[in-house]
Amino acid sequence: MLPTSLTEALKAEVAAAAHPRELVVDVMLALQAQVGYLSDEAVAAAAELLRMTPLEIEELATFYTFIYREPVGRYVIHVCDSVICWMNGADSLAAHLSRRLGIAMGETTPDGLFTLLPVCCIGYCDRSPAILVNQRVYGPLTPESLDALLERLKSRGQETAAAEAVP
């Protein structure tokens, strides 16, 4: 269930907008932030809020790189595979990540911590090879600095999970 506070806040935003439809990406991102991805329930909610059909929402949701229609991990890792990062070893970086996490591109680790996705040029060619973790950039990366980053994320992720488990 989506929290009423969120849907009420979005309703107010939509009511205040001159053209409600201009908010569709914002609404999808806000709903997605609840559970990490845009669930079927969230698609229906976005459609109702914006007086659009679920199909119109679906058309946009599946078009955009940063809207996820399937569950993702706590950390979504986007690995840039465009030309500069490619030239600077993005392939071996991606292979290293796959090995360390035990998943292929497009998959999520069983503990729900990491999702691995390829992405086109992220605009950090001066820090290549670069990746995004939850839209934050890291680079230039080596296998060593990547391992250190994964360790930091793992311990932080487990801490947050533990904190959330406390009633």
Place this chain on the structure above:
Amino acid sequence: MSPTDAPYPQVLFRNRKPDRIATLEEYRQSGGYEALQTALNNLTPQTVRQQILEAMLQGRGGAAFPTGRKLMTVADDAPRPRYLVCNADEMEPGTFKDRVLIHADPHLLIEGMTLTAFAEGACHGVIFIRPEYESAARILERETGVARRAGLLGADILGSGFDFDIVVHRSGGRYICGEGSAQLNALMGRRPNPKQPPPYPTEKGLWGQPTVLQNVETLACVAPIIRNGPEWFKALALTETGAGTKIFCVSGKVRKPGCFELPMGVPLREIIETHAGGMLPGSEFKACLPGGASTRFLPREFYDLPMDFESLRQAGHRLGTGAIMVFDHKTCLVAATLNLMTFFTRESCGWCTPCREGLPYIRDLLERIEDGRGEPEFIAMLQAMAAHLWKAYCAFAPGAASPLESLLTYFEDEVQAHIRLGRCPFRGR
């Protein structure tokens, strides 16, 4: 490079610091918002448009369309409200100048947008920004607030009676959103398909109203032009054909990848050897893409070419965004082009057939050549399919054809070698 060791005047990067943005106070101390004050008190919108036109300011997003001319296509009696859209989508591979510019001096963009809106008669401004630039989006949200509280944005700016405000619009992330007409569709919550004119956006754009769309760097040039005059701006360039400065963002096989503000018309050799620190040790310059993935490979014979829009055009090339991606003698350009075609194939919006169907076909042929499964007739097939891309609905497909066509023009030997040897000659070297 810090502005103090730069040999050339720093206009857009004059307040650039290594680790933080310039504050409103710092921007004002450097003369910021003087142009806005002058324009609102003493100039008419027509005069501002005329000065932008005389300055020969051309769009820095890649198309190089004269900014003054675009503004003049909004008729004086055009309906209101009118919109000004700042394209901060910057999704052209290799390009990161707008990100650096926003992180250096956000008020330069805010003042530029306000002046441009005054010239256009727009009251609504939108900054359309890609999701990878979330930190830049937050800077802009915060600094537009700072400007609003200082009376520099919002209702009755500086007591002049002119109203203009800016909202930051986050994209969901897709290459096609950088295309002007697709961006307007994205802003209206529609699938971002491109749309062919007429009507032009300056007549019927966002929500059917007159809309001017400009790139971040272009808008950042406006306040300096109004403050110092068109002649000053033109004289910043090293060539007669150029005007102003250009932010070149250099990446690839150079020692110091980064953004450098240099005069228009600076030779390619100087950008690479002086400003980007030269080639990496053990690397020799083979070619570069001078302005993103949608421009043509420039081989060594163009090393002394002055880098401005017109000089490149006369040489049969395009300056594009000024994102210079440098390839060395050890890099296989077939593999590099294959990577570019993979990008374009994945990012094609799928709206029209030449792009949607042509790009995977090209990608497949290049992949076979790179893997040593190429046939001599593939070259003619690639040429024919590249020609079809020019029939696509928007300018992005001809852009995608550019690196491929120039690969076949300048590096056909390299392609032939793959086919003849039955393997990539660069592998295992």
